[in-house]
Amino acid sequence: MASLRQGCGDLRGLVSTFTQSCQGSLNEARGQVSWALGALSVSEAGPQLPEKQQGPPPGCPGRILELKGNIRVLCRLRPGTPSSLVSSEPGLDGSVTTCYRGHRRRFRLDWVFPPDASQEEVFRELEPAVLSCLRGYSVCIFTYGQTGTGKTYSMEGPPEDPGIAPRALQSLFREMRTGGQHQVTLSMVEIYNEAVRDLLAPGPPERLAVRQGPAGQGGIQVAGLTYWDVPNLETLHQMLSLGRSNRATAATAMNQHSSRSHALVTLTLQAASSTRGSGTTGTLHLVDLAGSERAWKAGGVCRARGDPDDAQRLREARTINRSLLALGGVMTALRSRRAHVPFRDSQLTRLLQPALGPGATAVLLLQISTRPEDLGETVCSLKFAERVGQVELGPARRRRARRSGTPSSLSTDTPLTGTPCTPTPSPGSPPSPGPDSGSSSALVPQEDLLS
Ligand SMILES: Nc1ncnc2c1ncn2[C@@H]1O[C@H](COP(=O)(O)OP(=O)(O)OP(=O)(O)O)[C@@H](O)[C@H]1O
Numbered sequence: 001m002a003s004l005r006q007g008c009g010d011l012r013g014l015v016s017t018f019t020q021s022c023q024g025s026l027n028e029a030r031g032q033v034s035w036a037l038g039a040l041s042v043s044e045a046g047p048q049l050p051e052k053q054q055g056p057p058p059g060c061p062g063r064i065l066e067l068k069g070n071i072r073v074l075c076r077l078r079p080g081t082p083s084s085l086v087s088s089e090p091g092l093d094g095s096v097t098t099c100y101r102g103h104r105r106r107f108r109l110d111w112v113f114p115p116d117a118s119q120e121e122v123f124r125e126l127e128p129a130v131l132s133c134l135r136g137y138s139v140c141i142f143t144y145g146q147t148g149t150g151k152t153y154s155m156e157g158p159p160e161d162p163g164i165a166p167r168a169l170q171s172l173f174r175e176m177r178t179g180g181q182h183q184v185t186l187s188m189v190e191i192y193n194e195a196v197r198d199l200l201a202p203g204p205p206e207r208l209a210v211r212q213g214p215a216g217q218g219g220i221q222v223a224g225l226t227y228w229d230v231p232n233l234e235t236l237h238q239m240l241s242l243g244r245s246n247r248a249t250a251a252t253a254m255n256q257h258s259s260r261s262h263a264l265v266t267l268t269l270q271a272a273s274s275t276r277g278s279g280t281t282g283t284l285h286l287v288d289l290a291g292s293e294r295a296w297k298a299g300g301v302c303r304a305r306g307d308p309d310d311a312q313r314l315r316e317a318r319t320i321n322r323s324l325l326a327l328g329g330v331m332t333a334l335r336s337r338r339a340h341v342p343f344r345d346s347q348l349t350r351l352l353q354p355a356l357g358p359g360a361t362a363v364l365l366l367q368i369s370t371r372p373e374d375l376g377e378t379v380c381s382l383k384f385a386e387r388v389g390q391v392e393l394g395p396a397r398r399r400r401a402r403r404s405g406t407p408s409s410l411s412t413d414t415p416l417t418g419t420p421c422t423p424t425p426s427p428g429s430p431p432s433p434g435p436d437s438g439s440s441s442a443l444v445p446q447e448d449l450l451s
Contacts, residue, residue, distance in 0.1 A: 085372055091111065107383075119162065123164055133172070143155050149368055283355075327348060329345060330345070356391075
């Protein structure tokens, strides 16, 4: 009788959630169709569009993005033991040559940074993409590679030698000071063991639900995510370091301070319309991916160390690898222009969906090791980068605000009145969502609001 009751309860639960799950699948199908239609119109319109409609004039940062393609792959070699098995030709259109299991293979990349490249040199190559966000572009910069190869070093960097994120913020605020009114909004999440957590939540971080946006509007919603209006650079730095300190890290076999989660920082930059042009909404996603670490390597070390936390490390390694595999699957589908792109396969790919949609620009910074014992991983990473380099997202597109869509409470580097790091949150909603976007996540750019 008890088991009959239990069965009956289960059945009731299933029935009650059935409509909801159907609606979810329907919404996703709609999203896929509108994504495919968007891709189609982009590929049809792309090269034929007159320059005026394509974006900024020659010489401007956005122009470089359009001409160089919407996904660029940069590679940075970690300093350390030089090996004759990994050699590189640094610079623009550089290459990395590996000699693995008797096979020589040359991988071409958009830019290769040698082991002695400085943080400044790396950022110089990325700065145009970063600044294009102020002109309404959506840009995603992500670091990818084996654990311990320097992803966090490149993205964050030590205080005495800052990496991409702090330099990007500084550069954006410097540029904003030169004129115009802007509003900057920040959100920061991590994906740890497939759970999405708000790194800037005012209370204890809880697991957040990721959902498909309302029907016909596409996009992804992260329920309960906090969005912060950031008035100045100092506050932004403080918030980022707060978020960073909330991130899950642990000592692993390969790295003493290994990031065990993927971290996604999203800045939305709204520029008010002025005599120089209409308002725009740009988005900058900075993604520090957790490192890939072969499960067998992690497993071997787990057994050898007999540490009680090692089972946890092994589980983390597996989920990280699964999500990176899903990212690889998405890249393959995008490259082959498949009708179905498996964005739903992991939380990482779901959240990255808007950043990899038509009209967006993505820059992959691949980190590799030159150590002979890492060669297998290095080749895998380079193959992944090669796949990414062949993806086409269509020409980069700017998002202009409607004429009436000027952001409401604009600020230009206004000094914070009150305690730093306590700006006004706008829980669960993005900054002034456009009527077409239907998105409640800062990870989701508003639709192309070309007026
Ligand atoms: N270019 C570099 N110059 C100097 N030190 C570096 C460089 N790249 C990496 N390192 C050092 O190597 C170590 C590992 O780097 P980091 O933590 O950034 O790796 P990671 O790829 O983010 O690892 P994980 O995926 O495990 O988080 C750190 O001590 C870092 O300071």
